[in-house]
Amino acid sequence: MIVSLTPNTTLDLTVFVPALLTNTTIRASRTYHSMGGKPTDAAWILGRMGVNSLALGLAAGAVGEKVKFMLEELGVTTDFIEVGGETRINTVIMDESSGEHTTITTASMIVEPVHIAALSEGYEAALPSASVVITGGSLPPDIPPSFYADAIELARAQSVPVIFDAAEPNLSAGLAACPTFIKPNEHELSALVGRKLRTDAELYDAGREILERYGTQVVITRGKDGALAIFKDRSYRIPPIAVEVSSPAGAGDAVLAGLAHAIHHKSPLEEGLRLGIAAATAVCLHPGTAAYDVADMERFRPQVELISYP
DSSP, rough: EEEEEEOOOOOEEEEEOOOOSSSSOOOOEEEEEEESHHHHHHHHHHHHHHHHHEEEEEHHHHHHHHHHHHHHTOOOOEEEEEEEEEOOOOOOOEETTOOOEEEEEEEEEEEOOOOOOOHHHHHHGGGGGEEEEEESSOOOOTTTTHHHHHHHHHHHTTOOOOOEEEEEEEHHHHTTTOOEOOBBBBBHHHHTTTOOOSHHHHHHHHHHHHHHHOEEEEEEEGGGGOEEEEEEEEEEEEEOOOOOOSSOHHEEEEEEHHHHHHHHTTTOOHHHHHHHHHHHHHHTSSSTOOOOHHHHHHHHGGGGOOOOOO
């Protein structure tokens, strides 16, 4: 069973505007509600593939109920701990004039120690049946970054592979526990190592350093520049597939889903990369976060190139 662990569940509101200006009223041309949060995005993407999983996390209020409904609608089993406040809504603003996007995120859940204890208890109970864990994303204000280190260590103690995706300071905290994989984008990896990484060579060297220090394999997503995968005994550069991008939000989470799919089905990691990159490309065609058409994914899968690197 694939298990996703999402401490900070999210609903995304994607708003398309002609141009992002200040000190004025902007009329949106389109708006979309969709899933948000890295692990729940991956669970949602897997559900659309027909792959069931167990989604664990914290949720609150009507927005939390909406997240739960959207996951269950695609066959995902949910087990959310109800907390105070409201599950957050991220606003993704798509600037149609520049093609750039801006995300405004909020912190609105109220989490108490009893909630964290209940989530940890449910997570520990799920691990014996887990084939792989997907976790990451931001944390509510009352949860320290060490939450991720604890979760990863619990999975490692039961030999369950972990795919971890987060930004600083959560990324370094979780990495210290040696997850099986991390999947930063180039900006998150740059923040982790404390210097701007611009080229494939610079990103590869940083990924190799992580692999050698922690034993953690690294998949780096680069948006329009493709991706790099640094595994224990081989590495790949993955060129992008040229498409007209509607919204890239959630594309990186499709790569999480592809890796989890391969691990769960005991398939080669290369198949997971092909599936994940194909799904990520399909996500880019749709305006909502992590939304995609399975037919598009299957159409793109034969086009994914894995080029040995360096």
